[in-house]
Amino acid sequence: MFRSSTHAVLAAVNKPASELSSYQRKVFRVADHAGVALAGLTADGRVLSRFLRNECINHSFVYEAPLPVSRLALKLADKAQVCTQRSWKRPYGVGLLVAGLDESGAHLYYNCPSGNYFEYQAFAIGSRSQAAKTFLERRFQGYNDYTPEQLIKDALSAIKETLQGEKLSSSNCTVAIVGRKEDGTIEPFEMIGAARIQELIDSMEVAEEAPAEEASSMQEEERGPEDAAAAAPAPMDI
Template sequence: MFRNQYDTDVTTFSPHGRIFQMEYAMEAVKQGAATVGLCSCTHAVLVASNKPASELSSFQRKVFRVADHVGVAFSGLTADGRVLTKFLRNECINHAFVYEAQLPVSRLALRLADKAQVCTQRSWKRPYGVGLLVAGLDETGPHLYYNCPSGNYFEYQAFAIGSRSQAAKTFLERKFEGFNKYTPEQLIKDALSAIKETLQGEKLTSSNCTVAIVGRIEDGTAEPFQVVDTKRIQAIIDSMEAAEEAPAEPSSMQEEDKGSDAAPMDI
């Protein structure tokens, strides 16, 4: 088996300036189950695909509550994701204990990025092979962040990670301009549609996806991070399928052409 002499530890650069251990970690994210996040001016939604390792096993959870105002969904090595989720929970608890206030989502994403980046500086460590979508609500509104194994983090209005995530990104890029004004129901529908793009023909049901939402309702009250009930998810999926199967109404121009007996003009 071929072995690269520059991938033995994470602090060794190749002559081309590459860190292979980091690339391996990022490849683990690409091979994980697809995860989608969307954000409007009032809510943030996370949707993860429940992909079992085999037909004989159950799926592993990919969406977790961190605190009342924030939650995460991840793609990649689930064990690494659970470790980082525990770290985020401790950060939120410590901040609330000291300051008696919720930790801002941007600062939480920064601390997560700093923890991941340390693994690129120690030869006895390895990068976390998981990418996290952090969705939360603070005083400045809802936010969606993507944290990369390299320690980079970015804020998005809509993003997708995991296996076949490019199809979901293409779908989101076509519609992202209207996300800011979407209702929670519309956000969930588009997030489910994006996840459906990654299934390669497999039927989308409430059993093969997990949906979570956090935001602020019309009267300004904060809606805590919660996983949406499967019955509600299935009802939304059914309404989406019904809308797709509904026949398109003929336009007025087509109706006029159909009722006209005049012979077509030769041009």
């Protein structure tokens, strides 16, 4: 979804295939310092996330250090590109956002099924992602200085833009965050709990309602007693 200088946030909409089914996970933990969000064929996404998880484990075992996020995105791109040049293979039908933290800071990469990959400050993929992109384009310049809570709130706001009138709640969204604490230690990649998400959504709704109430009260104050009398209904003649 987007990143600051110290944290990266991934968010996804929990969209069930039908009213009778549950949703499929779209956000996966790869290592303590990285995770992925996907859009497309979920089965392909699970295969690729398992591949990334194995790469992180192997690198950590050999070098006793976490795999840099740029190398992680490169390995994923190489694996996807091979499928485009073999007649007996098909390309992976999934796009992935790779978010993570390494010595150079927080990173966010978008990996295409073609094998191309790009680093972004903020990005959205999937159906109805254009509304989220428009929201992110208006706000991405200040993300470097955002606190983790501000990042999560903006992720929820971006998801809300894509719901097209559906009410945002903790049951229809997933948010994950990874970052570096003030003391320099890594805050592991984790899914934000439903209770915490609902608490943030409620606080956002209260903040949105407050300006509207202030505006209506100011309009009432600006209206004088004569306007109020004119607006009052006329008595009925009996």
